[in-house]
Amino acid sequence: MTSNERPRGTTGAFVALLLAVLSFSLLQTMVVPALPDLQRELGASPTTTAWLISSFLLTSSVGTVIIGRLGDMFGKRRLLLVSLVILAAGTLLAALAGALPGSIGVLIAARAVQGLGAGTFPLAFGIVRESFPRDRVPVAIGTVSAIFGIGFGVGLVVPGPIIDALGWPWLFWAALVVILIAVATVAVFVDRDRPGLGGRVDWAGGAVLTVALTALLLTISQSRMWAPGVVAALAAVAVLAFAGFLVLESRLTAPLIDxxxxxxxxxxxxxxxxxxxxxxxxxxxxxxxxxxxxxxxxxxxxxxxxxxxxxxxxxxxxxxxxxxxxxxxxxxxxxxxxxxxxxxxxxxxxxxxxxxxxxxxxxxxxxxxxxxxxxxxxxxxxxxxxxxxxxxxxxxxxxxxxxxxxxxxxxxxxxxxxxxxxxxxxxxxxxxxxxxxxxxxxxxxxxxxxxxxxxxxxxxxxxx
CATH class of the missing domain: 1.20.1250.20 (MFS general substrate transporter like domains)
Known part of the structure; x- marks a missing residue:
C-alpha cells in the first residue's frame, strides 16, 4: 500500500479508536473528585472508599497485557469490542450501584469490571499499525496516546459540575453514553480482523501473572494503610509469583509473554x-x-x-x-x-x-x-x-x-x-x-x- 492510498473507512476507524481509548481513560480518574461524596452518601470509611481506585488499578493492570495478547492471537477488533462491552457492563453496574443493597461493595465490584476494559489501549495501537498507511502510523499513534492522557486529565475536570448538578451516578451514565457510541463506531468503521496467530491461551501464565501483579500493586498502594507484616507478606508473594511466572513462560512454546x-x-x-x-x-x-x-x-x-x-x-x-x-x-x-x-x-x-x-x-x-x-x-x-x-x-x-x-x-x-x-x-x-x-x-x-x-x-x- 502506498502513502497516497487511503483505505476505505480509515477516518471513521480512527475516530472509533479515539472514542474507545477515551471511554476507558476517562474512567481512570472520574471517581477521584467524587470520593468525598461517595464516602458520605454511601456511608463508607475512607479505607473502603479507596478501593474504588485500587480495584480498578488491579484489574486494569492484569487486563492490559492479557487482552492485548489475546488480540494478537484472535483478532484485535474482536477483542476491542469485547473490552468495550465489558467496560459498558461495569459502568452500567456502577451507575445502578446507589440503588442496590450493599452499594459501596457493588460499586467496588463494578470498578473492578471496568478495569478489564484496559485492553482498549494496546488493541488500538495494533489496529492502527495493521490498518493505516505506514506514513500515517506515527501521528495516529501519537494522537491515540494523547487522547489516553487527555481522558486522564479531563476525568479530573468534568466530575465537579456533573456531581453538583445531577449527583454522582450521572458520572457513570455519562461515561456509558461515550462507551456505547464507541462500541457502535468500532463495529461499523473498523475493518474485520486479519487472521491472528491463533493457538492455545496460556491460562496458567495469566493466573500466575494476575497473582504477581495483584500482590505487587497491593504492596505499593496499601503500604501506608496495612500492617507491616501484611505488606511484607504481599511483597514476598509478588516476588515468588513473578519468579514462577518467568520459569513457567520460559518453558512454554506459546507463552502469554514472550x-x-x-x-x-x-x-x-x-x-x-x-x-x-x-x-x-x-x-x-x-x-x-x-x-x-x-x-x-x-x-x-x-x-x-x-x-x-x-x-x-x-x-x-x-x-x-x-x-x-x-x-x-x-x-x-x-x-x-x-x-x-x-x-x-x-x-x-x-x-x-x-x-x-x-x-x-x-x-x-x-x-x-x-x-x-x-x-x-x-x-x-x-x-x-x-x-x-x-x-x-x-x-x-x-x-x-x-x-x-x-x-x-x-x-x-x-x-x-x-x-x-x-x-x-x-x-x-x-x-x-x-x-x-x-x-x-x-x-x-x-x-x-x-x-x-x-x-x-x-x-x-x-x-x-
Missing part, C-alpha cells in the same frame, strides 16, 4: 523509561488538586472547590491534545528516542515550575500546560518506540507490558508523593507544609531527568 521479546534493547529502554516517567508524572494528578484546594491560610493554597481545582489541570489536557500528534510528526524526523528525551526534559521543567511557583495560581496553570506537552510527547514517543521494535503480531503484547510498567511506576510515584507531602504538617491544622509540596515536585522533576538520561543511553547509536 520473554525474548522483553530482552530487546529498545524495549528494555522503553519499559525502564516508562517506569520512571510513571513515577514522576503521576504525582501531578494527585498533588495539584490537593494543593489548590488547601485554604489560603496555609500559606500556599487557594481554597478552590472540586470544580475549580479541576480547571487548574485543564491546560494540561489542552496541550496534550496538540503535543501527542506533534510528537508523532517529529519522531520520524528526529528519532522517537530523541523525542522521548525531549519529553522528559519538558516534563522536568513543568515540575520545576510547580516546585518554585506553587504559591501563585498562574504558575500552577502554566506548569500544568508545560507538563501536558511533556506527557503528550512522552506517551506518543513511548508507544512509537515500542511499536517500532516489534512485529505486527507482537504489538498488543509489547504495548500492554509497557502500559503495565508505567502503571506500576505511577502507583509507586503517587504513594511516594503522598508520603513526602504528609511528612510535615502545620501545627494545629493537620495540613501539609509548603515545603512538603516543594520537595515532592522536586522529586518528580529529578525523576524525569533520570528518565531522560535512561532514554538517551538507550537511543540507537549511529552507524559509522
Amino acid at each position: 520473554l525474548r521479546l522483553l530482552r530487546r534493547r529498545a524495549l528494555v529502554t522503553a519499559n525502564l523509561t516508562a517506569l520512571i516517567i510513571g513515577f514522576g508524572m503521576y504525582g501531578a494528578f494527585t498533588l495539584v488538586p490537593q494543593l489548590v484546594q488547601a485554604p489560603a491560610t496555609a500559606g500556599y493554597g487557594f481554597g478552590a472547590t472540586v470544580t475549580e481545582s479541576g480547571l487548574y489541570l485543564l491546560p494540561m489536557a489542552v496541550t496534550m491534545l496538540f503535543a501527542g500528534p506533534l510528537a508523532g510528526r517529529l519522531g520520524p524526523r528526529l528519532g522517537f528516542s530523541t523525542t522521548l528525551v525531549t519529553a522528559c526534559v519538558i516534563g522536568a521543567a513543568g515540575f520545576t515550575l510547580f516546585a518554585v511557583g506553587h504559591p501563585y495560581s498562574w504558575a500552577i496553570a502554566a506548569g500544568a500546560g508545560v507538563l501536558g506537552v511533556g506527557i503528550g510527547f512522552a506517551f506518543s514517543a513511548l508507544a512509537n518506540v515500542v511499536v517500532g521494535a516489534v512485529g505486527p503480531h507482537e504489538t498488543g503484547e509489547a504495548t500492554g507490558v509497557n502500559t503495565i510498567v508505567r502503571t506500576i511506576g505511577g502507583s509507586l510515584g503517587a504513594q511516594v508523593a503522598t508520603a513526602v507531602v504528609g511528612a510535615t504538617t502545620l501545627a494545629g491544622t493537620g495540613l501539609p507544609t509548603a515545603t512538603g509540596y516543594t520537595t515532592a515536585f522536586a522529586v518528580s522533576a529529578v525523576a524525569l531527568v533520570v528518565a531522560a538520561l535512561v532514554a538517551l543511553a538507550g537511543a540507537p547509536r549511529p552507524v559509522r
